[in-house]
Amino acid sequence: MAAGELGNLGGYSFRFLPQRAFPSLSARESSSRLRQWSMLGRIQAQAFGFDQTFQAYRKDDFVMVGTGAGAFPQVGIDLENTLSRSTDVKKIEATAVPCTQLSMSFFHRLYDENIVRDSGHIVKCLDFFCDPFLISDELRKVLLVEDSEKYEIFSQPDREEFLFCIFKHLCLGGALCQYEDVLNPYMETTKLIYKDLVSVRKNPQTKKIQITSSVFKVTAYDSAGMCYPSTKNHEQTFSYFIVDPIKRHVYVLYHCYGVGEMS
Incomplete structure (x- = not known):
């Protein structure tokens, strides 16, 4: 496995992209707001590159890499010792999330x-x-x-x-x-x-801006039950995979409900 390569399953290989910043979460004003909303330190985004053309019908294979084969180990931090990082994932749910809004x-x-x-x-x-x-x-x-x-x-x-x-x-x-x-x-x-x-581009025919990203809400289960994004189900605990098929990047937006950083 090449340096920086993190996982391979169903033909997909991934690499962590630490240089890809997310100022929407890290800038001073955003951090202040997230602290007020008790989400600071619990909501995070990270970027990964992948090596093949993304095909939506193979989304389960794609997501299995991230949750089961350790391709995204930096995501899914267990802040309260509740997240079992099992490699024995039995079931993946990758639910397509509509992403059409431009305004x-x-x-x-x-x-x-x-x-x-x-x-x-x-x-x-x-x-x-x-x-x-x-x-x-x-x-x-x-x-x-x-x-x-x-x-x-x-x-x-x-x-x-x-x-x-x-x-x-x-x-x-x-x-x-x-x-x-x-x-x-x-x-x-x-x-x-x-x-x-979310990635956009101008349609060369219509000249209109269109969204090119595909979004999935991801849950994984092992033999004991839900293991990702947490072992505890909560409306405010989530993991979204946002796939840019042109750049071959996937961004993971993750949050684990609880008490955020206060200082």
Whole structure:
């Protein structure tokens, strides 16, 4: 195996790309926000190169390398001794995540429906729990409470979009999240992460910008049950593989729910 080569299964070989930075997570302002949201040190992104043409129908083989053969050992850090890094993966779930949105105007309906005021302030509501999250504003209500009045402003296909997934994860945060009173920090950070991870190009025929990335939400199981991204299932514990088939890069966005770094 060549130097820097990390794994080979089903014909794919991977190499870690430590030089690929993700300023959306590491820049000073982003770090400050992630600390406030109790995600700092728990959310991370890393890049890997691969050596063959990506074929979507072989996504399970592709993902098996990352989770089972140790191709992505830097990702999936067990912060609470809950993650078993088993090499005996029995089952892989690589669920395709739609990634079609090219504009943050996708979220303008939050203003149209008075979930966010024209000033950018998020409308408050009486506190209640939607286990395990505290709901104290209309934004978290529309994200989580299915029988709420305005839940349907985002359709089910809308909610499956990768842009929406990132936004929702940031809004819900970690175990000691200090929520924002205004929308802008969530919007800015969502946009930065999305641009960091998703590749686009101009279609030579239509001259329109199109997304070239494929996104998968990944879960792996060994003989004891779920082993990646954690042994504990939680809405805020996730691993997304974002594949750039042109550059032959895959970016892994990972978060393990818990208490983030506080200083």
